[in-house]
Amino acid sequence: MAGAEPITARSPQHVVELLDRAFNECDVDRVLGFYDEKAVVVSQPGRTISGRGPLREFFEFAVKSGASAKQLKTHVIEADGVALFLSRWTLEYEESGAKRSVRELVATTVFRRQQDGEWKVLIDNSFGPLVLDA
Template sequence: MLRYYEEVAVVIPQPGTEARGANELRTLYGSFMKPGTTAKQIKTHVTEADGIALFTSRWSLTIGDEPPQEFIATTVFRRQSDGGWKALIDNARGPLVLD
């Protein structure tokens, strides 16, 4: 997972929490990305301007035998010097951050 993020990336996994930088992201994803966990993009939309992209998606998360949960995420990507893209800010639960 970490290869998709910039070294200084911020992930908001749920309202009121943040993981900043590679070490915290490694801990965050290690806490729930275990065998039997799946994340699936359902629908996506990208708007790009001058090397910055806003990625909005409806996605689902299934952990073990629990029913899937659906979320709307907003993520800011930045074009890298090699032409690829990496996430800088990942708000995994989108508008729920307002609750």
């Protein structure tokens, strides 16, 4: 597949498409490439992480667990180089005993357009309104 994908994602929707593909293929380096240098990720309601090292550890753990993501419905609101990406998505993962489970979530993600025109994730809240109950 090398060379088949564009080097830069020119819209938030395209970033999510490529990001989900990289995540589902367990390619942590590619996943991290879609995140802004100052990105903040909600790792669970009530907890955020930032910085390349912690983000790498988080995504390495997630892909090793066999998790996969799929977007069900998305909507983007964009203004002046910033975009709010809303999505209903599913997370499929392995529970104890090798049982596969699927969880449907609502995400709120903020993207920032870079100087070269590429869009990157700035704030990744895959848990959406669940953070209100943390």
